[in-house]
Amino acid sequence: MTGPEPVSVTMAQAINAALGDAISADERVLVFGEDVGALGGVFRVTDGLAAKFGDDRCFDTPLAEAGITGFAVGMAMGGFRPVIEMQFDAFAYPAFEQIASHVAKMRNRTRGRVELPIVIRIPYGGGIGSVEHHCDSSEGYYAHTPGLKVVTPATVDDAYSLLREAIDDPDPVIFMEPKKLYWSKKDVALPARTAPFGRSEVRRPGADATLVAYGPSVPVALEAAEAAAAEGWDLEVVDLRTVVPFDDGGVAASVRKTGRCVVISEAAGFAGVGAEVAARVQERCFHSLAAPVLRVTGFDIPYPPPMLERHHLPGVDRILDALDRLQRDDEPDTRYLDLDGAA
Amino acid sequence: MTDVRLDGRASDGGPGALLPSARPVRFLTDAGAAARPRPRYPAPGPDLLRRAYRAMVVGRRFDAQATALTKQGRLAVYPSSHGQEACQVGAVLALDDGDWLFPTYRESVALVTRGIDPAEALSLLRGDAHCGYDPHRYRVAPQCTPLATQTVHAAGLAYAEQRKGTGRVALACVGDGGTSEGDFHEALNFAAVFKAPAVFFVQNNEYAISVPLERQTAAPSLAYKGVGYGIRSERVDGNDPVAVLAVLAAAVEHARSGNGPFLVEAHTYRLESHTNADDATRYRADSEPEEWRRRDPIARLEAYLRRRGHLTDEDVAAAAAEAEDLAARTRAALNADPHPAPLDLFEHVYGTPTPQLDEQRAFLRDELEAEEVQS
Ligand SMILES: Cc1ncc(C[n+]2csc(CCOP(=O)(O)OP(=O)(O)O)c2C)c(N)n1
Ligand SMILES: [Mg+2]
Numbered sequence: 001m002t003g004p005e006p007v008s009v010t011m012a013q014a015i016n017a018a019l020g021d022a023i024s025a026d027e028r029v030l031v032f033g034e035d036v037g038a039l040g041g042v043f044r045v046t047d048g049l050a051a052k053f054g055d056d057r058c059f060d061t062p063l064a065e066a067g068i069t070g071f072a073v074g075m076a077m078g079g080f081r082p083v084i085e086m087q088f089d090a091f092a093y094p095a096f097e098q099i100a101s102h103v104a105k106m107r108n109r110t111r112g113r114v115e116l117p118i119v120i121r122i123p124y125g126g127g128i129g130s131v132e133h134h135c136d137s138s139e140g141y142y143a144h145t146p147g148l149k150v151v152t153p154a155t156v157d158d159a160y161s162l163l164r165e166a167i168d169d170p171d172p173v174i175f176m177e178p179k180k181l182y183w184s185k186k187d188v189a190l191p192a193r194t195a196p197f198g199r200s201e202v203r204r205p206g207a208d209a210t211l212v213a214y215g216p217s218v219p220v221a222l223e224a225a226e227a228a229a230a231e232g233w234d235l236e237v238v239d240l241r242t243v244v245p246f247d248d249g250g251v252a253a254s255v256r257k258t259g260r261c262v263v264i265s266e267a268a269g270f271a272g273v274g275a276e277v278a279a280r281v282q283e284r285c286f287h288s289l290a291a292p293v294l295r296v297t298g299f300d301i302p303y304p305p306p307m308l309e310r311h312h313l314p315g316v317d318r319i320l321d322a323l324d325r326l327q328r329d330d331e332p333d334t335r336y337l338d339l340d341g342a343a
Numbered sequence: 344m345t346d347v348r349l350d351g352r353a354s355d356g357g358p359g360a361l362l363p364s365a366r367p368v369r370f371l372t373d374a375g376a377a378a379r380p381r382p383r384y385p386a387p388g389p390d391l392l393r394r395a396y397r398a399m400v401v402g403r404r405f406d407a408q409a410t411a412l413t414k415q416g417r418l419a420v421y422p423s424s425h426g427q428e429a430c431q432v433g434a435v436l437a438l439d440d441g442d443w444l445f446p447t448y449r450e451s452v453a454l455v456t457r458g459i460d461p462a463e464a465l466s467l468l469r470g471d472a473h474c475g476y477d478p479h480r481y482r483v484a485p486q487c488t489p490l491a492t493q494t495v496h497a498a499g500l501a502y503a504e505q506r507k508g509t510g511r512v513a514l515a516c517v518g519d520g521g522t523s524e525g526d527f528h529e530a531l532n533f534a535a536v537f538k539a540p541a542v543f544f545v546q547n548n549e550y551a552i553s554v555p556l557e558r559q560t561a562a563p564s565l566a567y568k569g570v571g572y573g574i575r576s577e578r579v580d581g582n583d584p585v586a587v588l589a590v591l592a593a594a595v596e597h598a599r600s601g602n603g604p605f606l607v608e609a610h611t612y613r614l615e616s617h618t619n620a621d622d623a624t625r626y627r628a629d630s631e632p633e634e635w636r637r638r639d640p641i642a643r644l645e646a647y648l649r650r651r652g653h654l655t656d657e658d659v660a661a662a663a664a665e666a667e668d669l670a671a672r673t674r675a676a677l678n679a680d681p682h683p684a685p686l687d688l689f690e691h692v693y694g695t696p697t698p699q700l701d702e703q704r705a706f707l708r709d710e711l712e713a714e715e716v717q718s
Binding site: 034035037038039040042060061062063064065066067090091093094129130131132133134270299300301302304305306307308311312317318321335 | 419420466467468469470471472473488489490520521523524525526551552553554558559560620621625626681683685687688689692697699700703706707710
């Protein structure tokens with residue numbers, strides 16, 4: 001059996017293809033939101049869908065995120081499978097009431113009688129030189145809300161496959177699209193199917209330490225692993241793919257093997273997804289750990305203006321610096337000792 | 344009890360008193376002649392109109408300069424208000440110095456009209472700071488990007504001024520798209536319930552990025568949105584500077600004299616793409632902006648003022664010179680590289696930084712010092 005030939009596809013195109021294929025496959029699937037119709041979305045992710053499938057399948061709404069989301073709840077109760085778009089991370093906040101109080105809780109409140117198969121697509125994260133409110137890493141809010149699945153692809157084929165799975169899922173899925181990877185390319189044959197929800201993926205095998213990353217941080221982790229190889233470190237890079245459900249087994253297996261772990265996330269570190277990963281690793285792998293689990297994250301500040309963002313985002317150097325602090329020689333981490341002593 | 348309103352219509356306390364005119368108020372024809380019938384609003388005097396003319400000419404030049412600088416990579420993004428100058432300038436000239444303006448990202452021209460230095464006004468869009476100017480100094484809130492969220496702030500600020508008895512007014516700018524957000528409706532309701540001296544100024548430029556007005560509302564006019572909240576509402580030809588000034592003056596006066604909020608819908612048009620990053624040809628015909636160019640606010644006011652002998656060739660030349668001067672200052676300021684300090688990241692997150700922020704600042708400082716050593 002021969003499948004289609006792999007061709008070079010961007011992540012945005014893969015998401016577009018997943019939406020189109022889902023619309024074709026299931027007449028209940030509808031795509032709606034702000035500027036998703038004629039314009040094809042501000043990132044062109046829905047380009048051509050309205051023209052191809054008609055504007056009853058892909059359509060613009062009034063400009064109101066709470067409205068879009070609440071409307072989707074009603075439509076899902078009425079038998080449709082809405083795939084809605086929030087234009088940017090921070091512009092989903094008006095919808096938070098609907099998401100936290102209804103989207104996340106409907107199944108539980110109704111003892112399973114009402115399902116909400118809704119996908120909320122949210123372009124997120126920084127690194128694209130955008131002004132405030134266009135660069136937030138908001139995954140933590142959703143991951144902290146029981147009832148929501150939180151998915152974030154880092155590769156082109158995952159973007160396709162995870163979105164198809166999200167649309168088929170009977171539960172609501174927050175589908176977080178790393179904006180800075182929209183134009184990343186890979187040779188893939190669509191429709192591609194990758195591992196299902198709840199499975200992390202080893203993107204680079206290694207023996208000395210595990211870098212756990214997700215979404216926009218995965219390519220950064222891979223780059224850091226390359227750079228570290230030159231310094232004699234053999235790093236394993238684990239891509240979470242789905243923050244919820246979380247792959248405890250996969251992450252723990254890697255860390256038990258390497259004995260060291262650094263978690264990388266663009267979001268502010270405090271009370272973020274990175275903290276959750278570090279806690280879970282520590283709970284499960286304590287006796288395998290040769291060093292404390294470290295986090296390399298954004299600072300605990302509002303996302304800075306674009307001219308300063310490079311100082312905020314976790315980059316290769318910060319990851320290498322963390323590796324240096326993984327206590328190969330059994331010395332305590334002086335970085336914290338000094339500061340705690342001074343305080 | 345019946346009192347007579349500024350526009351001459353009787354108020355009997357019923358909803359009719361709140362309703363906007365059937366057609367947008369206009370003083371000028373598209374060609375800049377006096378429109379008939381004459382609106383019931385008092386016409387602004389020649390001095391104010393001459394100021395408005397000058398500010399529009401300067402504002403348009405500034406807008407073109409900002410667009411050019413964006414093409415040269417000097418701004419991260421620029422949302423042009425080309426064609427909306429009557430609204431940009433009118434919103435500012437309608438206010439006293441002590442009054443507050445709540446602008447959106449599209450209000451760069453309003454900011455420079457308010458006297459804000461061009462580099463400070465463009466800081467957000469250039470990308471060196473979230474807000475380059477001191478809001479208290481100019482009584483201009485930070486430009487707001489999350490749509491319509493600023494309207495509630497304007498209601499609250501207006502109420503604060505009312506509580507203090509200052510007689511100050513707050514004017515909130517919002518777009519046609521923004522009127523669909525829940526916050527807009529909550530702002531109207533709060534302002535009305537608390538009789539806050541707020542003016543809601545909707546620049547209906549027909550589009551919210553690609554989405555045309557008919558996808559935002561089924562109402563006959565966005566000005567009808569005020570009526571349900573008990574707010575006196577009006578619609579105005581937003582490309583007629585005389586009408587914009589007349590109606591906004593009445594709205595501000597209404598609010599200032601304790602009658603509660605006022606909603607003005609200005610019918611205007613976004614001649615350019617949403618921002619430099621947008622491509623309007625994907626969703627509208629080229630003929631559409633062409634139509635609107637015939638209703639150019641500057642040309643209309645110029646024709647009107649010249650016909651009445653209130654504007655001479657020298658005045659026109661002086662306005663053009665002032666515009667070139669501001670453009671030159673803008674170029675000079677924006678062509679110089681700003682050097683926002685990386686350690687500033689940790690300033691102003693809290694009044695007093697948390698211990699964690701102190702720690703993170705120390706990390707970054709070490710990192711920067713190491714970079715220094717390397718280079
Ligand atoms: C809450 C929120 N949702 C979405 C956006 C993204 N966005 C920025 S401008 C815009 C269109 C706004 O249209 P309108 O209110 O008519 O103002 P205009 O840009 O035409 O001046 C959109 C959707 C945003 N800034 N805030
Ligand atoms: Mg608009």
